[in-house]
Amino acid sequence: xxxxxxxxxxxxxxxxxxxxxxxxxxxxxxxxxxxxxxxxxxxxxxxxxxxxxxxxxxxxxxxxxxxxxxxxxxxxxxxxxxxxxxxxxxxxxxxxxxxxxxxxxxxxxxxxxxxxxxxxxxxxxxxxxxxxxxxxxxxxxxxxxxxxxxxxxxxxxxxxxxxxxxxxxxxxxxxxxxxxxxxxxxxxxxxxxxxxxxxxxxxxxxxx
Amino acid sequence: xxxxxxxxxxxxxxxxxxxxxxxxxxxxxxxxxxxxxxxxxxxxxxxxxxxxxxxxxxxxxxxxxxxxxxxxxxxxxxxxxxxxxxxxxxxxxxxxxxxxxxxxxxxxxxxxxxxxxxxxxxxxxxxxxxxxxxxxxxxxxxxxxxxxxxxxxxxxxxxxxxxxxxxxxxxxxxxxxxxxxxxxxxxxxxxxxxxxxxxxxxxxxxxx
Numbered sequence: 354x355x356x357x358x359x360x361x362x363x364x365x366x367x368x369x370x371x372x373x374x375x376x377x378x379x380x381x382x383x384x385x386x387x388x389x390x391x392x393x394x395x396x397x398x399x400x401x402x403x404x405x406x407x408x409x410x411x412x413x414x415x416x417x418x419x420x421x422x423x424x425x426x427x428x429x430x431x432x433x434x435x436x437x438x439x440x441x442x443x444x445x446x447x448x449x450x451x452x453x454x455x456x457x458x459x460x461x462x463x464x465x466x467x468x469x470x471x472x473x474x475x476x477x478x479x480x481x482x483x484x485x486x487x488x489x490x491x492x493x494x495x496x497x498x499x500x501x502x503x504x505x506x507x508x509x510x511x512x513x514x515x516x517x518x519x520x521x522x523x524x525x526x527x528x529x530x531x532x533x534x535x536x537x538x539x540x541x542x543x544x545x546x547x548x549x550x551x552x553x554x555x556x557x558x559x560x561x
Numbered sequence: 562x563x564x565x566x567x568x569x570x571x572x573x574x575x576x577x578x579x580x581x582x583x584x585x586x587x588x589x590x591x592x593x594x595x596x597x598x599x600x601x602x603x604x605x606x607x608x609x610x611x612x613x614x615x616x617x618x619x620x621x622x623x624x625x626x627x628x629x630x631x632x633x634x635x636x637x638x639x640x641x642x643x644x645x646x647x648x649x650x651x652x653x654x655x656x657x658x659x660x661x662x663x664x665x666x667x668x669x670x671x672x673x674x675x676x677x678x679x680x681x682x683x684x685x686x687x688x689x690x691x692x693x694x695x696x697x698x699x700x701x702x703x704x705x706x707x708x709x710x711x712x713x714x715x716x717x718x719x720x721x722x723x724x725x726x727x728x729x730x731x732x733x734x735x736x737x738x739x740x741x742x743x744x745x746x747x748x749x750x751x752x753x754x755x756x757x758x759x760x761x762x763x764x765x766x767x768x769x
Contacts, residue, residue: 419657426650442634449627
């Protein structure tokens with residue numbers, strides 16, 4: 354069975370949990386406080402960051418985008434049209450571009466640990482960009498749900514946990530997120546709570 | 562013909578130039594000063610960062626790792642054992658882990674534009690890690706040259722341009738870099754010069 358070294362409020366860990374959820378792959382969640390820089394953890398991932406996927410008899414798979422590619426190659430590719438990463442190189446570019454947008458840029462500017470103070474300011478342009486995408490396409494990267502939607506939803510869910518997303522500023526973004534929130538893969542994410550830091554009022558509300 | 566929006570001292574752009582060089586793919590280089598946030602450039606890549614690959618009749622391919630995957634899928638995969646990304650999912654994890662290590666972590670801590678002041682301090686542990694990898698394997702990710710070597714060399718070459726790499730601290734790292742430097746794909750990188758900011762003394766020296 355797979356194990357995932359994660360943290361409940363790590364948006365990149367949530368991204369991986371959503372992928373595994375979409376594919377119906379069971380995973381054992383092991384909480385890791387990466388900031389404690391546990392020696393055993395650094396041996397598994399020298400970069401010292403969550404998430405890390407542990408698979409039997411295989412070296413650890415570290416980092417959200419690397420785990421996503423690994424799951425695609427070992428599980429997703431066989432699912433044909435239901436894969437979260439399309440087959441065609443050009444389409445893959447757009448999915449990866451948006452997944453990286455959230456895992457890197459949004460993380461740096463909104464959902465990452467160092468920048469939570471700045472989030473309130475940066476979230477607005479990100480929300481506008483998300484709304485623009487959601488208005489022009491069925492899903493963020495095109496006609497189907499892909500890794501891009503899961504990356505975006507994972508990162509937004511952390512800002513939303515903290516009540517930092519002004520959903521009323523963009524209806525298209527809000528409706529897109531409502532669709533994501535209703536998926537079974539999202540349920541464990543909505544059930545996350547941290548001792549001492551309860552989620553915002555509408556965090557787990559499907560009709561927010 | 563391909564065009565690459567790049568900057569001579571952008572390490573992620575250099576990474577893409579090395580990949581194209583290794584595969585013998587011609588490219589037209591177009592200098593982009595991303596910090597000027599040219600409107601036309603932002604339309605091509607909303608993230609506002611170099612590199613961006615422009616291919617005829619196809620949407621722009623933005624970002625070093627996305628370009629690398631795109632080149633692999635359209636050009637590299639057909640080269641079999643001479644591809645820069647191995648076929649086997651587990652091996653791909655290690656290549657991608659190291660490529661990301663340089664494109665993300667090293668970039669943040671050493672070769673990226675904001676952190677040049679901090680580079681002198683961070684470069685030492687990065688050099689030690691590189692030396693450790695170079696001592697335990699023929700190439701960074703295993704027995705063959707891969708994207709991981711090119712990512713590492715691209716980023717180190719920028720710190721080296723500025724004379725910030727204490728090569729004498731690690732022989733294995735130095736020998737690994739000397740091997741990379743001698744490759745034909747490296748020649749245009751070594752020929753880069755910026756007006757007003759000449760390279761360090763041994764920058765282009767193959768026997769440094």
